Amino acid sequence: MRIGVVELEVGHPETNLRAARRALEACAAEGCRLVLFPAYLGNVLSEEGMEVFLRFRRGELTRAAFPDWEELFSRWARETGVYLVGGSVLVPAGSEASPGYANLCPAFSPSGEVLLRQLQTHADAEERERGLVTGDELGRFSAEGFVVGPVVSTDVRVPEVSRVHCLLGATLLVVPSAVPGYSPWAQLAGLWQEVQQNQVFGAEACLVGELGGLSFRGRTAVFGPCEMTPGKSGFLAGFSSFYRDLTLRYMGDETPPELQEPWDVAPGRGTALTGEGYRILVVDLDPAELRATWQEYDIFGELNLNLYRRHLPEVYGGGER
């Protein structure tokens, strides 16, 4: 399956709308069957949506009406004939008495049906303080021979989320992301390592630029198990600024020749596209490659279920929140 992973540079809502639509069309023209957008896409496409995001950042609660982003994404998926993971959208949620926000990742089929509405299930201390309420369900959908597990924003730092997806068959984790500041280490500690400990593919689409007093500087990337990637880096694609920082700095003289020149997408994997306000990694993924990796060495083959049965109920305290 060919996938398109879109990095969107946030600007004025009209510009964002135009850039997102063009990025989607560019992906479809390249033959992508699944397109992943970054976190908060549904907010940055309209002034009302942007206002909701800014209020969230200021810690103000709102019950403001919200534009019909779902109808828009559904139409876009239908018009381009792709599986569309519409990033995420921060929406007013909670009750009248206890308002808050939810971060929701919608996924659509090529015919425009809603396949999944995946809520972010974990919030860090700052998100909780700003009123983010979390979901309590995890869902997946099938696309072209893959089972796709959405891992929404902060959830990528909670290994249980990816583990549940992968135990239940996910072969591709998709992360709509918006990372404040630039820390390659935070990103490696996120999806890169989830991919390694579950031996699946992973794609992370980042929102970049200034928004709500934050500077989003995450790096869009596609990961695979180390064994199937150049130099065993775990990178199938990643814009060179991110990739080179890490590879050259830490492998030094031992950097394999194929990695010494900057590249965005691993040879034979696809291509990188750039347009006004966006960059895209177009990458080909094959489930047969995962199967070959597992046959070589399957991490899940050594899960110690008796150990988990013994200890984990206590870890999660009987399920009391």
Add this chain to the structure above:
Amino acid sequence: MLERIRDALLRSLLYYRSRPGSIRRHLAKRDFSPGDNCKVIDLGRVRVAAVQARLTLLSDPRDYAEAMYHYVREAAREGAQLVVFPEENGTHLLGMLPGIEDMVRDRPIEEALGELGDVNLADLFAFIGEAARRVHIATFSTLARGFGLYIIGGSINLPERDGRVYNETFLFGPGGEILGNQRKVHLLPVERQWGLCAGDRLEVYRTPLGNLAAPVCMDGTYFETYRILVSMGADIIAMPYALMEKYNYWTALRGAWPRTQESYAYSVYTTLVGKVGTIEFEGRSAIFAPLEMTPRGDGVLAETADHLSEGVIVADLDITALRERRRTALRPDPALCSRYLPAAYEEYARRPRL
């Protein structure tokens, strides 16, 4: 009949050569200063050492004690209060078997054992197990007492009474006492082929330095290990490794480093270097902390200079600060995890992906 006599004689010889008194007498001639690193303990500054040890087959147990002594002395002189050795740190003692070095010099050990009939590596560890246990325990007990510090002596493959062989670690206290032992709970497929067995429990040891744990190597590949240990209170998780592959920065980064980030525990990651027969070990020992608790924001407090040399590194850990940060760290939602994880494991057991 003759074979049984030979077998009994060899066991008697191993038993004799592994007598603890011989180890203790040998080490008694050594200098044990400084011996007071644990006299004053400040949870804001616990100094730990990670040993990058070289594996060599040693026929004389006193050579084993001597090699370990030098590592511990270096760590003690750097002020270490806890010293951690790598996985397979008892494998040096396979050298006690007469002829073993010649047997594995130019070919894989599995191939060499194949010539002996239905013998696997676990049988070898079982045969030498009692002698190796005596040497390992006498060595580290004497060193811990002599230098007055805590030691996790790396891992050693030891037989249980029922004949099963486990890869396990021991924690020695400053009085030389064994404070606990931990069996490896996640194996590599090759270890199963060797005939090793996985443990089924995890332990945390409460000490004045903080709460310690010592799972082994592949245990660090699974987030579940750290999640369980941290929920049991672990502050410092010793991760003895022995990587039988060419060093690669990225593949080495999997394991203890990401576990440290997602679980908020310090990791003392130790590796073995060197070559035994056709098996080569490479790796860089390191001491890991959560990203925001490291000066460069990369999760690394200390790391050895290269992946081929032996050496000792130290770092100071702030247990108090770690515990404070943990209070506000991102935690798994217990309701979500209870709802999904047990069922997901069971579902996977019914329908594995291969």
